[in-house]
Amino acid sequence: MNFWNDPLKVAAEWLEGVFVGWGMNEIASHVLVVFLGVFLLVLILMVIDIFLVWIERKVVARFQDRIGPNRLGPFGLVQPFADIIKLIIKEDTTPDGADKVVYNLAPVLSMMSVLMVWAVVPIAPVMLSVDLNVGALFLIATGAIGTLSIIMAGWSSNNKFALIGGFRQVAIMVAFEVPMLATLMIPTIFSGSMNMNAIITAQDGLWFFVLSPLGALIFLIAAIAELGRAPFDLAEGESELVAGYSTEYSGMKFGMFYAGELLHALTFGGIWSILFFGGYRFFGLEQVSPFLAILIFLAKALLGYWVIMWVKYTMLRIRIDQMLVFNWVFLTPLAFALMLVTALMNALLKDASPWLYGLGMFLSNVVVGWIAIEIARSVSRKEREKVEGVHQVAEAHH
Template sequence: MKGAETFFVDLARAIVNGLENMGMSALGAEIILLIIKFACIAGIVTVNIIILIWLERKISGFIQLRLGPNRLGPWGVFQTIADAIKLLTKEDIIPSQTDKIIFRTAPIVFIIISLMLYVVLPFGDGMAIVDLNLGVLYFISVGSLGTIALLMAGWGSNNKWSLLGAMRSVAQMISYEIPLVFSLLAVVMIAGSLNMSDIVNAQDKIWFVFLQPVAFITYFIAATAELNRGPFDMPEAEQELTAGAYTEYSGMRWALFFLAEYTNLFAVSALTAIMFFGGFKGPFLPSWLWLPIKAYIIMLVFFWLKWTLPRIRMDHLMAFSWKVLIPVTLANLVVTGCVLHFLK
């Protein structure tokens, strides 16, 4: 049990020691270790997405009394792989009237930003790739950059649907960024740190979801909107906008957007687990298993919400953010501050 708990940490140390023994400088060894870590992240993300897409299709099927994919492999587990192969081999279509450079870079920017989110997540005890002191701030600020990628996609496509979808997503993401940050701020105030590992350790006795239920609910709603997921999937809104900002994309470029969406989903779910559900802390199992387990449960709730609720109207969406979520989170912040002040 002890070995399993520190397996990855020991492995990393062994790699660094081995490299140093081979005559490499400490800095060089660290850089190589970082590269290995990033490669691991890329691998985890890819495998994760294959599972996630399959899981979502399966669950949406079950909720609608369908069976979901079930032809390829047992329970259709290879369906996503087949889809990925199809997308990889598809013709790369770039419409002639697009802004070529922006059109090409948008999906890359989007996926890079999504992958950057993983850098600060503590996957286990002492297992954050970079244990940033400003982890939460980093996560939020990098996460909000995704808006730019979507706007690039919408603008570069030179298509009214794309542009409308992009505009909507920008409006939505900027509006929901504020309640999201305010909700997290309440947690940060209690934990007294922006470092994610510290926040997790602060939840030793009690999860923050019990201390901050209002913040959790507002955070969850805002996070759903941030992820562009149903019932807040206005930027895509198939029935109105074809595919929103992704309308002109096909093949691998489209797949990159799709990939990034699920990458974001896992990152945000992991953040939820870290901020409200004690992160990697849990009994019996090693810490690096607890975070994925919690994140997956939270993702299942995301799926469940998406396949239950109808899409909200755009003006209602904005009104809800500015007139309900922001006042509530602000009030929550004030109350939290007062309580903390008097407890001291």
């Protein structure tokens, strides 16, 4: 076992040996090493987060036919650091009448909920913080904490815009948790486990994206809604609510919300790649070295992040009622229908050949999607006719 095959374990054992050599208690040294590992992970994530700011700005500039940051450093790479400095030196305001403890706790919780997800994310075959057997469910659990942070922020600001923004975000998150949970069941059905590593291992032959493209799509939509990004960024719809739940925040507290959101987007890109695109797997390359696996995973996560950005900067913001109706009357039933169909097909084709299994799953997804779209079209046609009919009557009245 050398460093290049399992770097984390080797490093941890070495460090423990060093600490014990310094005369430390064995347990204490173990705790210290674990703590250091977590610290390291957070550190790396925060650094990546800093560069995410740069990526975001660059990509949006390209979408909008601009260049983006380009003055500081090569390709403007140093720009995020300048942003951070600006945020830190800004005045840290706390509104009068705000619930101070809750107000200050909210951004921390927001960041924490994102970072907690990484506890179960396998970034390489041998690199996994906690091998939790309910990893997929853990996602939702941390999402709940994120929800809590937003409602805390919205309430404690003692500001109507903030409160309404918080309510909106909570309504969205609670609502879109349902289809997300349902689609999470699809990889679980395929792999027979909620364990993240097991899900990745099960995608040995085929990515689950191929088996269930519709599931991947629903998950993506739900993830964007959870993130509160466009077209679902109603919680901070600047034209309506100034900046939603983060209206009253300034300085680094706002920075934490901002960074949390970016990191959250990357996290969901990573989760999406794990659930539907094989995670760190890429045609056996992950076996070569854990570092290569990390790179593959990061590339896939960034690709997912890019897709989320792509959507954000392409789509228009929709109304809150449209969004909730979209969730409750379309996405949730569709997600449950898909889950049912997948479970049924799985039971039917369990013993069939992999080819037949894959084909059957893919076709069932296509059929479910097609039926859903047809129903949606006929319903929307009726709705349109209703509206236009009223319109015509009004005209005739004139």
